Each structure stands twice: as C-alpha cells, then as structure tokens.
Amino acid sequence: DDEHAMVRIDMSEYMERHAVSRLIGAPPGYVGYEEGGQLTEAVRRRPYSVILMDEIEKAHPEVFNILLQLLDDGRLTDNQGRTVNFNNTLVIMTSNIGGQYIMEQSQRIDEENHVRIHEEITQHVRTALKQHFRPEFLNRVDDLIVFHALGREELKQIVKLQLRHVEKLLAEKQLSLDITTEAEQYLADQGYDPAFGARPLKRLIQKQVINPLSLHILEGRYHAGDIVHVVKGENSLDFK
The missing domain is CATH 1.10.8.60 (Helicase, Ruva Protein; domain 3)
Incomplete structure (x- = not known):
C-alpha cells in the first residue's frame, strides 16, 4: 500500500541510445555517476517494488538488452558494479501498439458480441506485438493483458x-x-x-x-x- 514502492519509468525518455545508460547509471567520469541508475537505484533502495514501464514500444532497442537480463536472470549490475536483485519486483509494461484498432473495434461492442470482439482484438494485438518486438523479449513476458473498453x-x-x-x-x-x-x-x-x-x-x-x-x-x-x-x-x- 506504499505508493513509493511504485517505480514509474516513462520509456519515451529512453528513445535515444545515449539515454539507455540512465537505467543502470552513467559510466565513470560522466555526469550523474554518483547518483546511480533510475531503475537500479530505485530497486536497490526498495527491493519490494512494482516497476511500471510506460509506453515500452518507444524505448531504444538497446533498452531491451538490459530488460532481457532483468527478465531472465532477475538481476542487473549497476554502473558501480553492484548487483541489484529484482526477484521481489513485479514488472508491468504498457504499450499503445494496436491502440487505433482497439478503439475502432470497441465501437462495435454490445452485449451479444463483446466476447468475440475482445478475442479478435487480443489476437490482433498479439500479431502487432510480434511485428514490433524481438521474439526473445516476448518469450520472457509472462502474460499479456488487453484491457476492455471502459463501460x-x-x-x-x-x-x-x-x-x-x-x-x-x-x-x-x-x-x-x-x-x-x-x-x-x-x-x-x-x-x-x-x-x-x-x-x-x-x-x-x-x-x-x-x-x-x-x-x-x-x-x-x-x-x-x-x-x-x-x-x-x-x-x-x-x-x-
């Protein structure tokens, strides 16, 4: 119930390659080296955290190399050589991929067809995700949740x-x-x-x-x- 245990990262801030290092901390000799990484430092201080990565599709491809290690090994090494354990974190990634299709199809939903329409939307989103993300990344994601339109x-x-x-x-x-x-x-x-x-x-x-x-x-x-x-x-x- 502690709102400070939520680590929210806006992935639109990580669209450039040089920004990727901010997740685990700047290299020695660079500005911000002592501060640690935005992701690693937050979890190091609060091992029991919910990590929200908003609009993950906007992140630079190099970000996913870091995420692969996090999702696979459950740990990351920050810029100061410290190993940060992510075994007690919950990682949630949001995406707007397929958003336009979802909005269009949601206009068709009624009491009789809502199950079928939602299945069609989910299948469309899965296909769109496969076209955008690397297979090794998607294989490490435990579940995909496609939200229903608000009623x-x-x-x-x-x-x-x-x-x-x-x-x-x-x-x-x-x-x-x-x-x-x-x-x-x-x-x-x-x-x-x-x-x-x-x-x-x-x-x-x-x-x-x-x-x-x-x-x-x-x-x-x-x-x-x-x-x-x-x-x-x-x-x-x-x-x-």
Missing part, C-alpha cells in the same frame, strides 16, 4: 475516485461534499472521449467542480461546517 459502470467508479480528491480539498476547509447520482453520471458522460478514454475527466472535474467551488469559497458563500450540494443543471452542474 458506464467503470466510468462512474472513476468519477467517484476523482471526487475523493475534491472531498479531501473541501475537508481542509471543514466542508463536506454531497453530489447527486445524476451529477456523477453527467461527469461520466461528459468526461469520456472515445479516442482518449477517461483522460479528459480530470480536466472536466477541474473546470466544472473545483474551479467553481474555489470561487464560491473565496466569495464567502460557504463556511466551516457547511455541506456543498452539487446537482445536475440543464447544461452544467449547480451548487447549493
């Missing part, structure tokens, strides 16, 4: 998670939040985009919930102990 229930859960942040902000002002189911559904509907999933949702909540609330608080509309009621209006949210 209405999932979107409502994401809305609730995002609103918890708003509740924490209000709690600092000794205020409480009461938002109707209709208002939550409005946020879920307006915050979803077929191309970007639920990513616009955070911006929507900032614009339609946090910003107006901040203005109302500055104007003195709410005081300590008040309950902020949020309801769905005609084309926006109303605060009472």
Whole structure:
C-alpha cells in the first residue's frame, strides 16, 4: 500500500541510445555517476517494488538488452558494479501498439458480441506485438493483458475516485461534499472521449467542480461546517 514502492519509468525518455545508460547509471567520469541508475537505484533502495514501464514500444532497442537480463536472470549490475536483485519486483509494461484498432473495434461492442470482439482484438494485438518486438523479449513476458473498453459502470467508479480528491480539498476547509447520482453520471458522460478514454475527466472535474467551488469559497458563500450540494443543471452542474 506504499505508493513509493511504485517505480514509474516513462520509456519515451529512453528513445535515444545515449539515454539507455540512465537505467543502470552513467559510466565513470560522466555526469550523474554518483547518483546511480533510475531503475537500479530505485530497486536497490526498495527491493519490494512494482516497476511500471510506460509506453515500452518507444524505448531504444538497446533498452531491451538490459530488460532481457532483468527478465531472465532477475538481476542487473549497476554502473558501480553492484548487483541489484529484482526477484521481489513485479514488472508491468504498457504499450499503445494496436491502440487505433482497439478503439475502432470497441465501437462495435454490445452485449451479444463483446466476447468475440475482445478475442479478435487480443489476437490482433498479439500479431502487432510480434511485428514490433524481438521474439526473445516476448518469450520472457509472462502474460499479456488487453484491457476492455471502459463501460458506464467503470466510468462512474472513476468519477467517484476523482471526487475523493475534491472531498479531501473541501475537508481542509471543514466542508463536506454531497453530489447527486445524476451529477456523477453527467461527469461520466461528459468526461469520456472515445479516442482518449477517461483522460479528459480530470480536466472536466477541474473546470466544472473545483474551479467553481474555489470561487464560491473565496466569495464567502460557504463556511466551516457547511455541506456543498452539487446537482445536475440543464447544461452544467449547480451548487447549493
């Protein structure tokens, strides 16, 4: 449950060959030698970690030589000659390969064909991965997970998670939040985009919930102990 045990590495920062050494540390005589590697130093300090490599397809081919050793032997040697054990880590790699196909096919899903469509998507993604990655790398990956498209229930859960942040902000002002189911559904509907999933949702909540609330608080509309009621209006949210 410790968020610091998550090591997130944006692989778009490792597109160039010279950047690869940052994973295990710069060579002697180079800037950053004493700091160690972004990957090896994080795991050396926290052996029980979840390693998230975001957009792995963007990494330079040399990165995969390092990953092959990590996935095969469960250890890496950093720039200072120290062996770092990865046996107690969980490595998760995300990829957008096949993303356009997934988005297009997800528009066809209904209650009757969702299993078949998902199988077709998974097969397409497997083929695309084989075309992009070397076989020796894919053979060392234990499992492939192709996520389903977000449904209405999932979107409502994401809305609730995002609103918890708003509740924490209000709690600092000794205020409480009461938002109707209709208002939550409005946020879920307006915050979803077929191309970007639920990513616009955070911006929507900032614009339609946090910003107006901040203005109302500055104007003195709410005081300590008040309950902020949020309801769905005609084309926006109303605060009472």
